[in-house]
Amino acid sequence: MAATGQVKNPTATMGWARTGRSSMRSTNMIRAGIFFGMAICWEALSRSGLLFRDVVPSLFSIWASIWKLVSSPVFYANLQVTAWEIFASLAIGSGLGIAVGIILGANRFLGAAYEPYVYYLAPTPRIIFFPVMIMWFGVGVASKIALGALSCFFTVALSTAGGMREVDKVLIRVGRSFRATPWQMATKIYLPAMRAPVLNGIRLGFGTATVTCLLAETKLSNQGLGYMIMQIYARFDMPSLYGLLIIVFIIAGVGNLILGKVTGTSA
Amino acid sequence: MASPSLAQHRAIPIILGASTVIGVFVVLEVLLRIGVVNKYVVPLPSQVLLALERIIVEENIFGRMRETAYEMVVSCVMVIILGVPIGSLLYRWRSLRQAVLDWVAAMAAAPLVLAFPLFLVMFGRSPTTVIVMSVITGLAPIIIKTTEGLLGVRPVLINVGRSLKLTDWQMFHMILLPAALPTIFSGIRLSWTFVLISVVGIEFLINLGGLGQLINDLSERYDLPGTYGAIGFVILVSVAFFMILERVETWLRPAK
Numbered sequence: 001m002a003a004t005g006q007v008k009n010p011t012a013t014m015g016w017a018r019t020g021r022s023s024m025r026s027t028n029m030i031r032a033g034i035f036f037g038m039a040i041c042w043e044a045l046s047r048s049g050l051l052f053r054d055v056v057p058s059l060f061s062i063w064a065s066i067w068k069l070v071s072s073p074v075f076y077a078n079l080q081v082t083a084w085e086i087f088a089s090l091a092i093g094s095g096l097g098i099a100v101g102i103i104l105g106a107n108r109f110l111g112a113a114y115e116p117y118v119y120y121l122a123p124t125p126r127i128i129f130f131p132v133m134i135m136w137f138g139v140g141v142a143s144k145i146a147l148g149a150l151s152c153f154f155t156v157a158l159s160t161a162g163g164m165r166e167v168d169k170v171l172i173r174v175g176r177s178f179r180a181t182p183w184q185m186a187t188k189i190y191l192p193a194m195r196a197p198v199l200n201g202i203r204l205g206f207g208t209a210t211v212t213c214l215l216a217e218t219k220l221s222n223q224g225l226g227y228m229i230m231q232i233y234a235r236f237d238m239p240s241l242y243g244l245l246i247i248v249f250i251i252a253g254v255g256n257l258i259l260g261k262v263t264g265t266s267a
Numbered sequence: 268m269a270s271p272s273l274a275q276h277r278a279i280p281i282i283l284g285a286s287t288v289i290g291v292f293v294v295l296e297v298l299l300r301i302g303v304v305n306k307y308v309v310p311l312p313s314q315v316l317l318a319l320e321r322i323i324v325e326e327n328i329f330g331r332m333r334e335t336a337y338e339m340v341v342s343c344v345m346v347i348i349l350g351v352p353i354g355s356l357l358y359r360w361r362s363l364r365q366a367v368l369d370w371v372a373a374m375a376a377a378p379l380v381l382a383f384p385l386f387l388v389m390f391g392r393s394p395t396t397v398i399v400m401s402v403i404t405g406l407a408p409i410i411i412k413t414t415e416g417l418l419g420v421r422p423v424l425i426n427v428g429r430s431l432k433l434t435d436w437q438m439f440h441m442i443l444l445p446a447a448l449p450t451i452f453s454g455i456r457l458s459w460t461f462v463l464i465s466v467v468g469i470e471f472l473i474n475l476g477g478l479g480q481l482i483n484d485l486s487e488r489y490d491l492p493g494t495y496g497a498i499g500f501v502i503l504v505s506v507a508f509f510m511i512l513e514r515v516e517t518w519l520r521p522a523k
Contacts, residue, residue, distance in 0.1 A: 023365070030366035055389055112280035114287070123460045124505040125467040128479065131486030131494050135308050211378040218381070219472055226381070233384035241385060249377050256376050 054238040065243035075228070079251075082224040085141055085213045086206070086255075089148025093209060094202050097153045101160025101201075102190075115161060122154035126208070127215050134220065144216045144224070151212040152205035159201025163194040203259040210252050310491040315499065318492035322500065326481055326493075332504070335466060335477030338394050342401040342462045347455060350406050354413025354454075355439070364414060375407035383469055392475055401465040405458035412454025416447030449519045456512045463508060467501060478504065 217226025
């Protein structure tokens, strides 16, 4: 019936599509307007002399600095260090988070006993644990990985525990009625059913691990993008500081977007 | 007869959780005393407890808390003053909402706090840097939740307002805002959480102000019990803050 309705009234469908297209066009026009408006205001402010020249550098000098940064091998060496820290902290934090989340989600008693601690520790400022991590793991990459893993752990654990509790009881009963072994229950019922919340937790964990690793690098490090930001800040090279921050935001955004596509969620 | 048993059922896991935490500290104390764990890396839990008194008396913790609280209050108020009107504007203008809301969501996920050196250049090593950075960090959730809350107002309420020929302003403050308040408060809770993380984090990073600076100072002096004690204190303050926010949110929820 629905199909017949669509055939009977094709103009309505076309009209709807046209409205959608025109709405999309107006959205893009507003976006372009805001973007160019801001760029013009920025450039005008930069050239006006109202502020110190370096505080609001010209967009052209920022663009030139971005180009210079992405052409420099030093940038890639630091990017590699930061990428490794984020990857390792995500792997460790997610692994532990999933394990703890499964335990807390599967056992209501243990969940009631320990989950409040995970829940209330999750939103505390993780960077304050950095001195402890330095004492435990030294000033090198390991302390950043440990801190990143710690911040990632809470998000993934809470998301996994929540996902575990929301697994459809019917699926569990079906598994039991087929006399599935614990391994089969885990691989055929629980893990596929929990895929979305676990992956979503990992995506959120990626965000917190990225911020934490980069902030830790700004505090005490001799390599990585956070270290590079502080080096540029110490030189008072404002166009490069803006340029590097833009690059870091783009990298974080792309990483988040890719994980969002994988998990089927958006930022 | 049913209620004491229910209370017991609820109490047992709480007791288990608390005993586990105490048990971990006792085991750690023993391991440190017999030399299995290095005392120069992890201090004795008993020393950390004793250090709390020293932190309160010698390090002027309440003065530092006042500084952090001042930055927090200013940032939190600013976040509401800016976030709720921006969210309302996005609700009012559909085209603008469609164009900008994705950007706001991307802003919520971006590592904005990393831009603190930029604000150090603009405002110097001052509380203004901490406040501006924290406001920017906390703005996105409140904008998104305000828009979401206003969009979720039941049409029947809006129709009642229209039938009473309310003006736009009356419609907003008598119907839309009260109906959207529980969702807006969820945004406020999220934003204030971001603000707290940002305020303490930036204080620690730039070694300025209240509780964040205290941790940095103590760790630079290699005062291990003091550092652990100060971290524990900040955790307690954060947890108390989140619990209060949650209570207020729960209290507001029935109004939905």
